[in-house]
Amino acid sequence: MEIFSNPLIYFVIIPMLTLLGLAFCNNRGIRAIRTVAVVGAVALVALAVYLVCLFLQARGAGDTSEMILQSKVTWYAPFNIELALGVDGVSVVMILLSAFIVFAGVFASWKMDPLPRQFFLWFFLLSTGVFGFFISIDLFTMFMFYEVALIPMYLLIGVWGSGNKNYSAMKLTLMLMGGSAFLMLGLIGIYFHSSADGNLTMNILDIAHNDAIPHQWQMYLFPLTFVGFGVLGAMFPFHTWSPDGHASAPTAVSMLHAGVLMKLGGYGCFRIAIYLMPYAASELAWIFLTLTGISIVYGAFSACVQTDLKYINAYSSVSHCGMVLFAILMFNTTAMTGAVLQMLSHGLMTALFFALIGMIYGRTHTRDIRDMGGMMHIMPYLGVGYVLAGLASLGLPGLSGFAAEMTIFFGSFENADLFRRVLTIIGASSIVITAVYILRVVAKLLFGEVQDEHHRTLTDASWEERLSTATLIVSVAIIGCFPNFFVNIISDSFLPVVNALKDYFPVAGL
Amino acid sequence: MNLTLLMYLIPSLFMFGCGVYGFITRKNMIAIMISLELMLNSVDINFVVFNRYLFPGQLDGMFFTLFAIAIAAAETALALAIVINIFRATKNVDIQQILKLKF
């Protein structure tokens, strides 16, 4: 079949093969399991890098098509469901991000116990869903992979989690599934209005080019889809699954979830909700702008009072992901590019945060900053890593956070209307609050006197932990030092969306 | 004509009502089976009457009635067997005693 000549499909096949491999190393011991997992992860990273090269090559060769590497096979002819693949700059960088985080996650869960095999099985099922979501441009296929990515969370948190895990796992799963319930109706609605001349389609590009969804229906369907994805994007007030979920999830799962899964929300919001329904998007933007604007400051303020490390990062994720949706709703290339940069940056640095927290927790068996202190003496490597993650998250130039946030703020400020500008300023003010809670944690956790004498005997990171975190730190630094490389990949991908919006929304250019 | 039709229909519906009432009120399962028979028979009467007065040219109603009677007989036999079973277990045939499975 010609589709197997498309490199994209292997982003789904490799995790599946890894699943098979794990299934077969039944009781061959932890070593075999690790080997299979690492092989799978490395293969994914290699493929992702190769994909970036392909993309740059194609663009360099003057291929200006909206999506590259397109290919499709009909799956369910009666519903025009296709296995349609294709990537633009955004999905390329998202895939790259996912690959790296999967890689780091495998090493972060090196000593996973109990049932390591089952853990990696679910872990790779999850990543199958994630990659499938990013490579497919067919409504149904996307949605299917989306849910494939959601459900393993339940077992991953429930079985391998900590704390109040049953409650958190159930809450997370139900809230996300609730979101996808709205989403499913929205997608069905889009499908039935996908074309004026009766030959319906599920292919996103075709729907966008037909531009046939009646305005009245857009007003119904846009909220359904946007909220459906927004739940996963931790949009206020649908974010409450995130603190509990992250607090209970095991390290690698928090990494993958905050690092990649929450990005599905933002990605879907612009790829489906806004791109396909520009009219409703521009009509209803103010509602969601307000909500996301709230979640930016709201998350930051709530993070200031938390004492559990994971809660702090969960709330800061609410703030940062709020910034992603916020920027997407600004409807201009700069802000949207900033949104994707922010997704990258937040994905990497939150994964880093959760990895470090998991490692610290694995040693101290507490996540309450009041019981910890002076960790810098005891575990300098983890300490330095944490400081770097913190600085990235409060936007230190040279690390990823700064470039992303600046692009978002300047992009948002391009909109001339006062409403958006006031929101922009409010959002920008979050950089101060972020500094407050990050420094609070760093000072309490790493600096100061050692609180608990037992901590003095703890060890610093082991080699696989160092590898896992170093990967993330280096990627964060690379994005921070050479943002333009990514900006050039990303920014063109937004031209179709912005053009679609132009008719309804006056984009104030510079 | 219609009058006579109604003269048959109204009693049959009344019979049906009686059956329902008996089913809902009586304790004894045998009595309940009898009220079920009432309901079924009223249905049979309906068919016969409709056939005889409205569509005299054909026999669908009549045949339906025949089959319905047979089915009713089968049901009664089965129900009776089960009631006996219950009786063996609980030594009574009070329908309000069989409440083990609920909620």
Added chain:
Amino acid sequence: MDYSQFLLMPQELGLLLVFLLVFIYDTFMPQRSQDKLPLFTTILFALFTIYSFVPCQMGHAFGGMFEANPATWVMKNILNLGVLLVLLQSIKWSNSDHVAVRRGEFFELLLLTLLGMYLMISSRHFLLFVIGLETASLPIAALAAFEKKYYESREAAAKYIFTAVFSSAIFMLGISFVYGMSGSLYFTDIATSIIGHKSALLIAAVAFVIAGVGFKLSLVPFHLWTADVYQGAPTAVTSYLSVISKGAAAFSFLVILVQVFGSAYADVWEWMLYALIVLTITLGNLFAVRQRNLKRFLAFSSISQAGYIMLGIIAVNTTGMASMMYYILVYIFSNLAAFGVIGVIERATGKVSMDDYNGLFRTNPWLAFTMMLAMFSLGGIPPFAGFFSKFFIFVGACQQGSVAIYVLVLIALVNTIISLYYYLLVVKAMFLRQDDCAIPYIDSHWTEELGLTVSVFGIILLGVASGVYAQFDAISESVKNIFALI
């Protein structure tokens, strides 16, 4: 009369043949070889299932009382698959000594009810339909009472028989009204003669017919017998009851409503069905949330599933019909997987409570895994078949186009969250909970394993392999003339 018409009903005849052979075996074979009977039946039925996949001649027989068309043909095959699984799973059970003496009857009655369902599916005349309905429902009472030594079994049977007879009385009352209006019992004649009717009599008739068939489908509020019977009856019977008779009833329900009362869709029964669907899905879920006994739990889950199946009917289009048949097929596999696991565990340990399943994954990983797949499929989680069937049936419903139906689908979708909750409860018990006195390892009989494996493959493959649905779609396209009156 011309006997060649019997050629139109090869499946019925084949089933009858199987029945007779089983009966002969049961009656005349010596005692020592009796314990081969279940296997014999199963193999025989397997052969018959394969045979009945052979495309047969289509057309009307007996003056149009009986119709064989692709839809009925495929529907019967779907049921055959289900019954085959049920038989596979009941072999070991039916040899356990407290039922061994009567095992013959079990299989004979089972096959008879299946014959009744064939008639329900193919009948185009209310007399034949009623005969089929009763043939399909009366033996169930006897089957429910099968495990005589358990009191619950008898109580279940009693409750079933009384409510069943009551509902058939109501049903026949409704038919009598129809007859009174149209003077015929042929579906087509009735349909033509009630076009344009909007009389109270018609409405009452439709309501009673819906009530009568809704009883078999256990739609709320005609469902109250379901949980008790499911809980009391032997698991094999319960599984049979929950999938096979539901499937047959659903299909014939579609035929009756669309073909007979099609002209009354918009102003009469669309709204009746609408209300029933909302009630069924919601109340079914609400009841299921609290259940700890797994058989009772699956009873309520099957009630809400029936609500989803009804979405395929209210859609009144070929997509709805196709997706309904597909849904039934998928539902058969998922539910039978669940019941298979329950049956194995009940046979081995007699435990059916959710709390007994705590930590099952550590002791019986494969059983737990199968159960989890079943639950995910029922809850509509990709990539398992249940997700596809749910999505398609929603699409089918939305194709009807009115905003009201979109709202209905939204309600159904919101309900899927509740259903997901209680399906996950089972998964939670098996995977998340730790229990020192968990059920020890069970080595299940190879027939049971075979049954479970088949259903697992069904769950995984049915969705991914799009050919199945394509077939259904083509078939329902070929019989779309039954929607002529909509």
Added chain:
Amino acid sequence: MPLSYTIAVIAIPLFMFLFLGLAGVKMSRKLTGVLGVLGMAVTTVIAYGVALTYFFGTGQGQIADGVRQAVTVFNPDWLSFTDTLVVRMGILLDPIAAMMLIVVCTVSFMVHLYSLGYMSDHDGNPEEGFQRYYAFLALFTFSMLGLVVATNLFQIFVFFEMVGVSSYLLIGFYYSSPAANHASKKAFIVTRLADLFFLLGIMILSYYTGTFDFNQLVFGSNGANDMAVAQSAIASAGGATFLGCSVTAWALTFIFIGGAGKSAMYPLHIWLPDAMEGPTPVSALIHAATMVVAGVFLVARLFPLYVIEQGAMEIICVVGAFTAFYAAAIACVQSDIKRALAFSTISQIAFMMTSLAVSSADGALIEIHGGTGLGYMASMFHLFTHAMFKALLFLCAGAIIHAVHSNENDKMHGLHKFMPITSIAFLIGCLAIAGIPPFAGFWSKDEILVAAYHKGFFWGLWMSMVAGMTAFYMFRIYFLIFFWKKHEVHTHHAPKDQPWTMTLPLIILAAVSVVAGFVPAHDLVTWNGHHLHTQLDWTVAGSSVAIALVGILLAYKLYFKENDLPERMKNAASGLWTAAYHRFYMDELYQFITHKVIFQGICVPIAWFDRHIIDGFFNMLANATGSASFAIRRLQSGSVQSYVYIYLVGALALAAVTMVCVLI
């Protein structure tokens, strides 16, 4: 490309940071220290090469028709917001940049050298974290140099953040001590708040002018500050206004707030005194000589824009003048010598700010606002000299603290006999800052006063008064440390002059402080690159020297020999004294706002709301479902008759409702 080797000045410190930071832990402490000093030495040499070539070299394209050009050495894209609005990271050399290169590298080198001794115990063994210390020093130097050679506003912002972070890391160097911890947090957050305004300012300015680049904002075709360019940049805002003021005025004010945060202008000054928790060399480098003047540098960079937006300039003027007095007043009563020096730093930076602000109005600016830009030159000049003598003073203080292990001056008294070199160096520093000819401070401060008198008599008088106070408090400190009474030795060994690594920098800087005044600043760092004709205004100079002498005499009278005069004065105006000693309770105010208002008043309620209202709502949904399912279980009563009853009611209701809906 001329001067392209300037890149080395940036690259070497960055490399040193990475190298020492990554490989440092593997090396011995001494080695890292030496490597750090060497690296800095190389950097300094190159930087001097660059600066001198720029100022005095020829054929480097930096002087065209008598005007010193701004030379953009190179300027690659870093982050492109839109096709037109692009952030670049480059190197730009113009008079003030070149001057800052010298300042930064000199002081930094001195501090690197000095730290070899300071960061070791008395036996010369480097203390823990030595590698980290030098890595951070390198990082700071890199950031500061990157800041001064910035080619565009955004690059300045980027390096503002970088210096902020490195200052955070260095203040918190002794991270075990809660005080250092708290101080570092405070410093970062306060400056971050200021940077927020800076960011807003950039946003607004770049939105309306469509560029960050100085070449399009202020530099004319001839490569020097050009009023016409600034005019057109402002004009490109199209006269847009917000709340009555032109948007550019808003932007420039916000940008000034950003600078004020770094330069510790009132009321954003509160972080600087606490920052003294860091190692003293760090205070000398960051919080006296270089980073704290970044604000002044920023305003000087955008000087032409400010000249046009007089409103913003007025704000700067008032804030600067007030801060100068305020800080000087506090400095008069501090007992911790580092804090006293910190406040004197604040006061001196305020001098520079004020001088910039007054310069636009001095005389009648000739071309547009015309004028000589005397204040501009004076401010830059003072920046230069101040860096030298304030670094000197801090390093002396460090030597003293290292000797007596305390910051409190009552632990010092009468050290003159024990540490003569330090004493003399300190004296030179004091004379310089007090503005006694021929020391450096005199020349620069005199120009400032002249400029101030140009703006108006009041301003001149005010600044002269502050100058007098400066002389007073500096000599107060000097006398209290070195004289007042005999030093009683209660440590196991008597204080003495420190090893050469620490003394050498003192001597060098003292020498510089003596001669720096004779640098021809009016030729080198004028605002428009032209030579500026100045002659000493003897009235002003004389009066200022007189005032300074009065201050010194007063200090001598009060503090040279032990007496009870100070005590009596304190009691006389005890209220005022206490208020000044407690820095007029600004910190308490901030404490109240941050903890009571923001934390207790906003964060805690929001967190509660999140857990109990929003989360509670979703839990409520779940509970509602549960209770509903419990409520309806009665339907399933188990009695066949009730089942049938419900069945019948259902069927009849179905029929009845439909009849009502359809037939009626």
